[in-house]
Amino acid sequence: MKLKELLKGIHPTTIIGEEDIEIAAVNIDSRRIGKGHLFIAMRGTQVDGHRFIPKAIEQGASAILCETIPEQQKAGVTYIVVSSTEDAAGKVATIFYGNPSMRLKLVGVTGTNGKTTVATLLYNMFRKFGYKCGLLSTVCNYIEEEAVPADHTTPDPIALNQLLHRMAESGCEYVFMECSSHAIAQKRISGLHFSGGIFTNLTRDHLDYHKTFDNYRNAKKAFFDSLPKSSFAITNADDKNGMYMVQNCKATIKTYSLRNMADFKAKILECHFEGMYLEIDGREVGVQFIGKFNVSNLLAVYGTAMMLGKQPEDILLAMSTLKSVSGRLEPIRSQEGVTAVVDYAHTPDALANVLNAIHEVLDGKGKVITVCGAGGNRDKGKRPLMAQEAAKQSDRVIITSDNPRDEDPQSIIDDMLAGLNMQQRKKTLSIVDRKEAIRTAVMMAERGDVILIAGKGHETYQEIKGVKHHFDDKETVSALFND
Numbered sequence: 001m002k003l004k005e006l007l008k009g010i011h012p013t014t015i016i017g018e019e020d021i022e023i024a025a026v027n028i029d030s031r032r033i034g035k036g037h038l039f040i041a042m043r044g045t046q047v048d049g050h051r052f053i054p055k056a057i058e059q060g061a062s063a064i065l066c067e068t069i070p071e072q073q074k075a076g077v078t079y080i081v082v083s084s085t086e087d088a089a090g091k092v093a094t095i096f097y098g099n100p101s102m103r104l105k106l107v108g109v110t111g112t113n114g115k116t117t118v119a120t121l122l123y124n125m126f127r128k129f130g131y132k133c134g135l136l137s138t139v140c141n142y143i144e145e146e147a148v149p150a151d152h153t154t155p156d157p158i159a160l161n162q163l164l165h166r167m168a169e170s171g172c173e174y175v176f177m178e179c180s181s182h183a184i185a186q187k188r189i190s191g192l193h194f195s196g197g198i199f200t201n202l203t204r205d206h207l208d209y210h211k212t213f214d215n216y217r218n219a220k221k222a223f224f225d226s227l228p229k230s231s232f233a234i235t236n237a238d239d240k241n242g243m244y245m246v247q248n249c250k251a252t253i254k255t256y257s258l259r260n261m262a263d264f265k266a267k268i269l270e271c272h273f274e275g276m277y278l279e280i281d282g283r284e285v286g287v288q289f290i291g292k293f294n295v296s297n298l299l300a301v302y303g304t305a306m307m308l309g310k311q312p313e314d315i316l317l318a319m320s321t322l323k324s325v326s327g328r329l330e331p332i333r334s335q336e337g338v339t340a341v342v343d344y345a346h347t348p349d350a351l352a353n354v355l356n357a358i359h360e361v362l363d364g365k366g367k368v369i370t371v372c373g374a375g376g377n378r379d380k381g382k383r384p385l386m387a388q389e390a391a392k393q394s395d396r397v398i399i400t401s402d403n404p405r406d407e408d409p410q411s412i413i414d415d416m417l418a419g420l421n422m423q424q425r426k427k428t429l430s431i432v433d434r435k436e437a438i439r440t441a442v443m444m445a446e447r448g449d450v451i452l453i454a455g456k457g458h459e460t461y462q463e464i465k466g467v468k469h470h471f472d473d474k475e476t477v478s479a480l481f482n483d
């Protein structure tokens with residue numbers, strides 16, 4: 001594609017050099033630059049991409065998109081200056097990949113918890129309706145049936161547009177994607193055309209990155225502020241920030257709720273370990289999920305399908321066949337009658353909700369032993385709160401390692417333990433080795449008890465000092481059950 005075509009979506013303040021040149025690829029990472037590429041220099045959290053302009057040119061870049069022009073310019077290279085390369089990257093990538101989001105119906109999901117669940121259930125539901133679909137999620141990306149491993153919840157703008165392009169080329173009609181707060185703040189989704197947006201909920205997370213809760217909340221809100229008039233926004237009226245999110249939103253706004261007046265409403269009629277009976281908009285449906293929060297997730301799915309023009313009967317029929325997403329409240333039973341529940345709860349709110357869901361079903365007929373940790377290089381403030389939530393609703397707690405990343409595992413555990421009072425400390429153990437922690441929980445558990453193994457869900461690794469070692473909570477507990 002010609003450089004001048006790419007520049008149509010952005011507003012350069014300066015252009016030095018030839019615009020009528022062919023661009024073979026666009027990239028934000030100098031390490032991936034090849035001959036005839038456009039290198040976009042971004043100011044990151046670790047380094048300033050402008051530093052790598054000489055390296056990019058050395059590797060064959062024929063054009064540079066930047067915020068400040070290097071003092072030494074190379075003849076034959078075109079320099080384009082914009083006020084924000086972060087914003088321009090997505091727009092340029094979108095044009096380069098043929099505006100894929102205009103060729104499909106793209107629905108974005110944001111919120112602290114529930115994004116993967118809602119996006120994945122929509123993908124599964126719309127495939128059941130017979131459509132070709134795409135999914136961009138924490139667990140895995142899908143182009144129809146083809147799995148493309150995910151290393152981010154929301155990919156970088158180049159990878160994102162490349163994936164959307166492949167989805168459009170494969171004939172996908174609907175794409176459901178998670179929009180993380182990092183991605184919104186870093187404008188990874190800039191230039192995309194959304195048909196709809198969904199808000200799940202907002203509680204504490206990622207304050208290491210956003211610094212204040214207000215910044216975090218406004219990052220999520222920016223997604224709704226940017227939705228076009230032609231799209232829809234579905235928000236959770238039970239969340240205290242539900243209406244705030246859509247305050248300045250131009251889209252058609254719809255609400256869902258278990259408690260308040262709303263466009264889409266649900267009630268729990270019955271609840272077992274196998275699932276729940278719900279009433280959704282006056283119709284009954286049996287679903288294979290437990291937990292009130294999953295009713296909210298299912299309502300978001302229902303509302304979205306309605307806004308995409310599906311009939312209530314068809315939606316509920318498909319909904320009744322949906323199964324839980326990998327590593328989200330996934331039960332594994334031992335022959336001795338102990339149930340392990342593997343769940344991705346990695347925030348205080350998620351832990352409280354998951355334990356609530358377990359108690360709703362357990363109904364006092366067994367003990368709850370919780371094994372959990374907290375991630376290293378992430379929000380430290382959530383650690384004591386996570387331990388507190390675990391202790392509040394568990395008979396025994398084993399604090400262990402999650403992904404320590406570059407931090408000392410014991411000091412993360414200490415941060416968690418600091419959240420407990422004397423009473424809570426008495427029922428709490430700490431074991432750094434996650435496998436040993438799970439083994440101890442299995443040894444403690446008796447018939448009828450539930451072991452909640454929280455924090456890592458679908459993850460098949462444990463990241464310690466930059467190295468990802470194989471680790472799988474489901475595999476570990478299943479092996480221990482069969483020992």
Ligand SMILES: CC(=O)N[C@H]1[C@@H](OP(=O)(O)OP(=O)(O)OC[C@H]2O[C@@H](n3ccc(=O)[nH]c3=O)[C@H](O)[C@@H]2O)O[C@H](CO)[C@@H](O)[C@@H]1O[C@H](C)C(=O)N[C@@H](C)C(=O)N[C@H](CCC(=O)O)C(=O)O
Binds near residue numbers: 029153155181
């Ligand atoms: C904190 C954070 O979000 N960082 C993301 C950010 O990187 P950064 O700003 O730190 O980049 P940097 O390392 O400072 O580099 C700046 C620029 O120089 C470039 N560079 C760098 C080195 C070099 O040799 N050459 C070069 O060109 C880089 O490509 C980049 O464009 O932009 C990168 C490209 O989009 C991301 O890969 C990176 O994700 C890091 C690895 C990460 O761990 N992110 C997590 C926190 C994250 O994004 N999580 C959310 C999920 C949260 C949730 O689900 O709740 C997600 O969406 O996955």
Ligand SMILES: Nc1ncnc2c1ncn2[C@@H]1O[C@H](COP(=O)(O)OP(=O)(O)OP(=O)(O)O)[C@@H](O)[C@H]1O
Binds near residue numbers: 111293344
């Ligand atoms: N609607 C919800 N409200 C509160 N907690 C939820 C909700 N849905 C799921 N959870 C809890 O949060 C955990 C993560 O769920 P899910 O993976 O769907 O969220 P996510 O928003 O995609 O998370 P991430 O930010 O890591 O991408 C689940 O394992 C469950 O414990």
Ligand SMILES: N[C@H](CCC[C@H](N)C(=O)O)C(=O)O
Binds near residue numbers: 459
């Ligand atoms: N998307 C979240 C996932 C956290 C999962 C947990 N296992 C951890 O490593 O902290 C994050 O990157 O903060």
Ligand SMILES: [Mg+2]
Binds near residue numbers: 115116137139153178
């Ligand atoms: Mg997710």
